[in-house]
Amino acid sequence: DKKTHTDFVLIGAGGDLAKKYLWQSMFQLFINHANDNTTFNFYGCGRSNYEEGRDLIDNILQKHISCEFMSYSDLCEKKKVSFSKIVRYFPLKTDLDFQNFGLHLEMGDSNEAVEVGRIMYMAIPPSAYASMAAKMWECCYGKAPMMWNRLVLEKPFGSDYQSAVKMAEEIAKYYKEEEIYRVDHYLGKSVVKQILPFRHANRDILEPLLTSDHVSRVEVVMKETIGVQGRIDFYDQYGIVRDVMQNHLTELLALVAMELPDEITNTEQVDKSRLRVLSQIKSVNKNSVLIGQYADYVMQAQSEKENVTMSKFTPTFGAARVEVRNRRWSGVPFILVSGKHLDERSSFIRVVFKENDFCISGCRHHNGSHWKGQKQIIFQIGHGNLPSAGIMVSKDLLNPALPSSLKDLPVTADDIAMYGQSLNDLTFLVPKDNQPAYVTVVDDMFLGRRESFVAKERLLSLWRLWSPVLNDLQGIAPRLYQREEDRSLNFKLTSNGLQYMFTDKFNAILESTYGQQFSSLPASYLDQQLVIKPTEDILIHAAAEYILNAINERLKVKDDINIAFSGGNSPTKLFQILVDKYQQIPWEFIHIWQVDERCVSRQLDGSNFKLLHDHLIRNIRVPYMNVHPMTVEVADRVCSPGDRGNAIYEEEIRHHIPDLQFDLILLGVGSDGHTASLFPGKSHEGSSLVAMDTVKARMTLTLPLLNKGKQILVLVTGSKKHDILMTLPDDKKTATDYPILGVKPVVGNVTWFVDYDAWFGTR
Numbered sequence: 170d171k172k173t174h175t176d177f178v179l180i181g182a183g184g185d186l187a188k189k190y191l192w193q194s195m196f197q198l199f200i201n202h203a204n205d206n207t208t209f210n211f212y213g214c215g216r217s218n219y220e221e222g223r224d225l226i227d228n229i230l231q232k233h234i235s236c237e238f239m240s241y242s243d244l245c246e247k248k249k250v251s252f253s254k255i256v257r258y259f260p261l262k263t264d265l266d267f268q269n270f271g272l273h274l275e276m277g278d279s280n281e282a283v284e285v286g287r288i289m290y291m292a293i294p295p296s297a298y299a300s301m302a303a304k305m306w307e308c309c310y311g312k313a314p315m316m317w318n319r320l321v322l323e324k325p326f327g328s329d330y331q332s333a334v335k336m337a338e339e340i341a342k343y344y345k346e347e348e349i350y351r352v353d354h355y356l357g358k359s360v361v362k363q364i365l366p367f368r369h370a371n372r373d374i375l376e377p378l379l380t381s382d383h384v385s386r387v388e389v390v391m392k393e394t395i396g397v398q399g400r401i402d403f404y405d406q407y408g409i410v411r412d413v414m415q416n417h418l419t420e421l422l423a424l425v426a427m428e429l430p431d432e433i434t435n436t437e438q439v440d441k442s443r444l445r446v447l448s449q450i451k452s453v454n455k456n457s458v459l460i461g462q463y464a465d466y467v468m469q470a471q472s473e474k475e476n477v478t479m480s481k482f483t484p485t486f487g488a489a490r491v492e493v494r495n496r497r498w499s500g501v502p503f504i505l506v507s508g509k510h511l512d513e514r515s516s517f518i519r520v521v522f523k524e525n526d527f528c529i530s531g532c533r534h535h536n537g538s539h540w541k542g543q544k545q546i547i548f549q550i551g552h553g554n555l556p557s558a559g560i561m562v563s564k565d566l567l568n569p570a571l572p573s574s575l576k577d578l579p580v581t582a583d584d585i586a587m588y589g590q591s592l593n594d595l596t597f598l599v600p601k602d603n604q605p606a607y608v609t610v611v612d613d614m615f616l617g618r619r620e621s622f623v624a625k626e627r628l629l630s631l632w633r634l635w636s637p638v639l640n641d642l643q644g645i646a647p648r649l650y651q652r653e654e655d656r657s658l659n660f661k662l663t664s665n666g667l668q669y670m671f672t673d674k675f676n677a678i679l680e681s682t683y684g685q686q687f688s689s690l691p692a693s694y695l696d697q698q699l700v701i702k703p704t705e706d707i708l709i710h711a712a713a714e715y716i717l718n719a720i721n722e723r724l725k726v727k728d729d730i731n732i733a734f735s736g737g738n739s740p741t742k743l744f745q746i747l748v749d750k751y752q753q754i755p756w757e758f759i760h761i762w763q764v765d766e767r768c769v770s771r772q773l774d775g776s777n778f779k780l781l782h783d784h785l786i787r788n789i790r791v792p793y794m795n796v797h798p799m800t801v802e803v804a805d806r807v808c809s810p811g812d813r814g815n816a817i818y819e820e821e822i823r824h825h826i827p828d829l830q831f832d833l834i835l836l837g838v839g840s841d842g843h844t845a846s847l848f849p850g851k852s853h854e855g856s857s858l859v860a861m862d863t864v865k866a867r868m869t870l871t872l873p874l875l876n877k878g879k880q881i882l883v884l885v886t887g888s889k890k891h892d893i894l895m896t897l898p899d900d901k902k903t904a905t906d907y908p909i910l911g912v913k914p915v916v917g918n919v920t921w922f923v924d925y926d927a928w929f930g931t932r
């Protein structure tokens with residue numbers, strides 16, 4: 170019956186984390202706990218002034234708090250109204266702001282509640298933690314008897330052992346360790362919460378099995394499909410090892426590897442056991458770590474920051490082999506893997522058991538099929554293809570007992586294979602309480618469940634483990650990978666570490682052909698944009714994607730679009746992909762033009778239009794009137810000067826495109842530096858838009874017209890183009906020497922699409 174009141178202060182109230190997770194979690198805290206005896210005030214704080222802050226809060230209440238996931242949505246809507254009444258914004262910029270806020274909280278303290286608590290949640294950059302902790306302590310620390318204070322911090326807590334110690338010391342000047350709640354939201358994931366209860370419920374059978382006699386390896390994996398676009402600056406400072414391996418993955422490892430304390434609800438016992446196992450982990454070294462970086466990373470970095478010199482060293486993928494040196498685990502590899510921009514989103518811990526048993530008779534599987542012998546326990550933490558996060562146990566291994574917090578989810582699915590086993594052969598247990606991690610984290614901080622947070626000693630122990638290898642990895646270029654070619658990251662365990670496998674075609678080509686050079690790719694060429702992809706196939710897919718985006722963007726501002734295509738081998742492949750994979754392109758709004766043409770009849774091989782027609786036009790729904798073949802053939806004659814075919818094409822262009830701006834132009838470059846049908850050795854200045862080259866027997870758009878283009882794409886593939894790519898960046902050469910150098914649009918831009926063969930040349 171005790172009356173309690175809590176002030177929940179969210180500093181950084183308009184940040185990403187707050188919008189995505191924290192406000193919703195605070196709302197759920199209110200729903201779960203608020204009543205006549207338990208009251209709350211919620212404060213959003215930030216550097217915006219009062220009016221802006223108030224708008225921000227209104228916006229958050231409208232857009233970022235949802236009843237969608239709650240079964241009792243009517244009630245939820247009412248609660249939302251009550252919640253909005255106790256949410257307020259306070260600016261925290263000047264000293265006066267802090268004083269005012271402190272006074273406001275103090276006035277509230279005199280209410281009749283017996284216990285008053287303050288949660289100060291710092292959803293701000295870690296560099297501001299120490300100074301903000303000092304200010305919050307000065308203005309807003311609740312000093313009255315019976316009051317409690319909690320300072321909540323989000324990782325990263327430092328970037329290595331030294332900086333973590335420093336940060337801890339600075340904050341300790343103001344807040345006692347038991348008042349500091351360091352969030353690792355993975356500890357709030359519903360399945361992670363069930364690891365100890367599951368082990369405890371099956372203690373008698375399972376604990377003897379969790380040893381090096383029976384376990385072949387333990388995998389701790391967190392794969393994501395998203396990249397880090399938008400937060401490259403943060404990632405350049407931290408990288409995947411600091412971002413998730415040092416914290417989330419190692420915490421998960423500890424929960425599986427620690428000795429199970431007698432009482433799993435005894436925080437002290439649990440902490441002690443966790444710390445002990447961490448101290449038994451052999452510190453990670455360079456041989457046992459692999460790093461990778463997704464291939465577009467540096468290009469993304471270039472669009473977000475000025476200096477990208479260090480970006481090429483930032484790992485977005487990491488794999489580590491970790492050893493726990495104690496009697497239970499000696500010799501069992503723990504494999505930690507995490508990466509961005511991978512093929513799937515999934516996180517799990519998988520304990521794979523050894524195949525030590527030999528069956529002589531009665532070797533039948535429970536459902537009559539032959540005994541398969543696969544034995545594993547999988548803690549599927551999130552995002553897999555499963556109906557729910559949960560714990561899966563091979564039926565051949567054990568018939569698990571259920572703690573009260575888990576329930577059995579009967580699934581029958583012959584055709585769904587998980588980790589090499591049919592779902593039918595796995596018992597699937599799901600948490601009864603499956604709420605989002607941050608909801609649990611916020612609930613736990615309110616209830617003072619410190620075991621869900623990272624205590625200082627454990628934090629330092631985690632850094633002690635990872636700091637040495639972070640030093641060793643400095644300056645090592647990570648292996649580049651593509652999402653499309655994720656096999657390039659496959660690795661194997663060696664006697665003392667990990668090694669990438671090179672059996673995969675993609676990597677075999679890269680390694681044998683280019684050695685390690687492919688680790689560092691520039692993002693611009695001739696001061697124009699550059700996209701480099703490992704194979705012609707991948708490159709052309711990227712170009713197709715680029716074209717689709719360009720079309721969609723242009724259609725937002727105009728009704729029809731003009732594209733000029735070159736002929737040749739690579740464009741032909743591009744046409745094929747546009748037809749097969751990009752059926753959504755609205756061809757009815759697109760006019761198709763030619764960049765150049767040979768003086769041959771349209772029906773004959775060698776005609777660019779024939780290529781364009783056979784590979785693109787006849788396979789898409791483009792209106793006949795939208796197709797503009799180059800007029801090399803007039804009155805059954807080909808390129809007869811008297812027919813003025815080039816002037817006719819120019820008129821047609823002027824008529825359809827009064828501003829003369831093609832929306833998209835696809836060019837190539839010859840090994841002599843020609844582009845379109847503009848060849849070296851001639852000046853290409855002049856005023857005509859379409860020219861006839863009688864010597865070469867070609868018709869072509871000219872530089873003045875090409876340079877009015879909005880987006881120009883230069884496609885370069887194959888090792889024969891390597892030399893010219895290396896030659897072009899020469900200040901002394903001009904468009905007369907190499908006509909491609911004359912492609913410099915007045916207002917548009919050029920993007921080079923180059924494959925590895927062209928970029929590196931084949932050795």
Ligand SMILES: O=C1O[C@H](COP(=O)(O)O)[C@@H](O)[C@H](O)[C@H]1O
Pocket residue numbers: 393412413516551606
């Ligand atoms: O802490 C982090 O975790 C997220 C992934 O969290 P999840 O709950 O969506 O699995 C990750 O994207 C981020 O880089 C990292 O800082």
